[in-house]
Amino acid sequence: MDSDAEFNSLEPADWQIVGRIPQSSNNALLIENSGIQGVYKSVRGERPLWDFPSETLTKREMQAFLIDRHFGFNLIPSTIWIETDELGPGIIQRFIPNAQSSDVRLIGEDVDAQDWITVVKGEIDEEEIFLQHTTYEDVFHAAVFDALINNSDRKAGHLLRDATKKLWLIDHGVSFHIEDKLRTILWGWIGDHIPGSLHETLQESLKNSEWRNSWLLNEQELEAFESRIKMLLVQGMPEPNSNWPSLPSPIY
Numbered sequence: 001m002d003s004d005a006e007f008n009s010l011e012p013a014d015w016q017i018v019g020r021i022p023q024s025s026n027n028a029l030l031i032e033n034s035g036i037q038g039v040y041k042s043v044r045g046e047r048p049l050w051d052f053p054s055e056t057l058t059k060r061e062m063q064a065f066l067i068d069r070h071f072g073f074n075l076i077p078s079t080i081w082i083e084t085d086e087l088g089p090g091i092i093q094r095f096i097p098n099a100q101s102s103d104v105r106l107i108g109e110d111v112d113a114q115d116w117i118t119v120v121k122g123e124i125d126e127e128e129i130f131l132q133h134t135t136y137e138d139v140f141h142a143a144v145f146d147a148l149i150n151n152s153d154r155k156a157g158h159l160l161r162d163a164t165k166k167l168w169l170i171d172h173g174v175s176f177h178i179e180d181k182l183r184t185i186l187w188g189w190i191g192d193h194i195p196g197s198l199h200e201t202l203q204e205s206l207k208n209s210e211w212r213n214s215w216l217l218n219e220q221e222l223e224a225f226e227s228r229i230k231m232l233l234v235q236g237m238p239e240p241n242s243n244w245p246s247l248p249s250p251i252y
């Protein structure tokens with residue numbers, strides 16, 4: 001059984017709350033079922049935001065997972081929608097233990113290091129500082145994925161590597177807005193074309209579009225998603241929107 005199937009097969013009523021996740025701005029809880037740990041985010045626990053309709057963040061997280069699997073990225077931990085007596089509507093995502101965030105760094109020198117690219121140069125206390133991220137293929141896929149879902153909060157801490165160094169992406173509640181709100185630390189490929197098989201996958205998704213029937217987004221959001229697929233196919237990786245902050249705050 002693959003990892004998603006295993007996660008899906010857990011009895012929904014058997015999830016037990018283990019504790020709160022203190023860093024969470026949306027009241028996420030750590031939960032457990034048959035020795036498997038998950039992160040539970042409920043619709044009720046969502047913190048309201050000025051620019052996203054209320055009670056939609058959890059749905060956006062679920063939609064991000066479905067898109068991840070539909071396009072074959074396989075970067076988001078298994079995620080399910082839950083609605084039981086104990087746990088009100090929301091999502092449960094497989095918890096990645098001992099995760100490290102090692103693909104973004106701030107350094108004092110713009111060294112031309114292999115596998116790293118500088119995306120921003122700044123100053124702290126009159127000292128130059130450079131924001132860099134790695135250029136591995138899986139990180140490029142994360143950047144493409146974020147451009148597709150219009151991720152408005154790709155922080156360094158949302159790119160996790162597990163003990164095997166596999167990359168996992170978390171926290172996609174502020175995605176799929178109809179306006180261009182791409183805000184990320186992964187700006188290393190602006191203007192680059194989408195290569196070979198990934199280009200084909202995007203092309204194919206316009207024909208085989210089961211994602212269009214999603215109940216998790218509204219019609220306009222689904223249309224905006226389709227426009228972004230087309231934009232990526234023709235123009236390649238987007239540049240920052242000059243009317244919107246391009247970097248998350250904080251970066252980590």
Ligand SMILES: Nc1ncnc2c1ncn2[C@@H]1O[C@H](COP(=O)(O)OP(=O)(O)O)[C@@H](O)[C@H]1O
Pocket residue numbers: 021023024025026027028039041077093094095096097099157170171172173
């Ligand atoms: N699937 C996961 N695996 C491991 N840690 C996670 C996972 N999801 C969330 N976390 C941890 O919980 C914290 C809060 O989660 P996040 O998705 O940022 O929630 P919020 O919606 O509150 O911003 C993250 O910073 C991370 O430390």
Ligand SMILES: [Mg+2]
Pocket residue numbers: 024025171
């Ligand atoms: Mg968060």
